[in-house]
Amino acid sequence: MEHTFVKLPSGNVEIEHIREMVSELKKSEWKLMKWFSRPALIDRKSNTATHLYMGQKFDEKYFKLEDKGWTHDHCEICFVSIGESPNDYTETEGYFNGYDWICKFCFEELVLAENLEKKLAILEQYQEKIYT
Ligand SMILES: [Zn+2]
Numbered sequence: 001m002e003h004t005f006v007k008l009p010s011g012n013v014e015i016e017h018i019r020e021m022v023s024e025l026k027k028s029e030w031k032l033m034k035w036f037s038r039p040a041l042i043d044r045k046s047n048t049a050t051h052l053y054m055g056q057k058f059d060e061k062y063f064k065l066e067d068k069g070w071t072h073d074h075c076e077i078c079f080v081s082i083g084e085s086p087n088d089y090t091e092t093e094g095y096f097n098g099y100d101w102i103c104k105f106c107f108e109e110l111v112l113a114e115n116l117e118k119k120l121a122i123l124e125q126y127q128e129k130i131y132t
Contacts, residue, residue, distance in 0.1 A: 007124040009105050010080035010090060015120060021077045022110050030095035030107060035082045040069030075103035077110060 040049035041063040072083030083089030113119040
């Protein structure tokens with residue numbers, strides 16, 4: 001099947017993914033803010049943050065709770081990483097809806113676009129066959 005990819009500043013993203021995410025993300029209220037860490041559950045075995053902690057029950061045997069355990073997020077549209085330190089992460093601020101993050105470019109250019117299809121048509125695109 002042939003897929004169309006759009007060249008965004010942080011990488012190439014499938015056009016259908018952009019369309020779906022934008023129509024979904026438009027439903028939330030977003031606020032530009034500096035990225036901040038959130039509590040996370042750390043897998044004791046691998047010592048990595050596997051879940052955002054939202055007050056859910058967890059097994060102390062397998063997980064520990066760290067207040068600032070969540071080290072970065074990814075833009076919902078282009079997947080660019082958003083984190084605290086400009087040395088480690090591409091973006092240090094973005095739009096936040098209380099749960100998800102969107103990078104500035106994707107929010108301002110795509111989510112806020114009056115006509116998304118027009119906007120997408122301006123951006124460079126290419127086709128790629130994906131064999132599954
Ligand atoms: Zn983005």
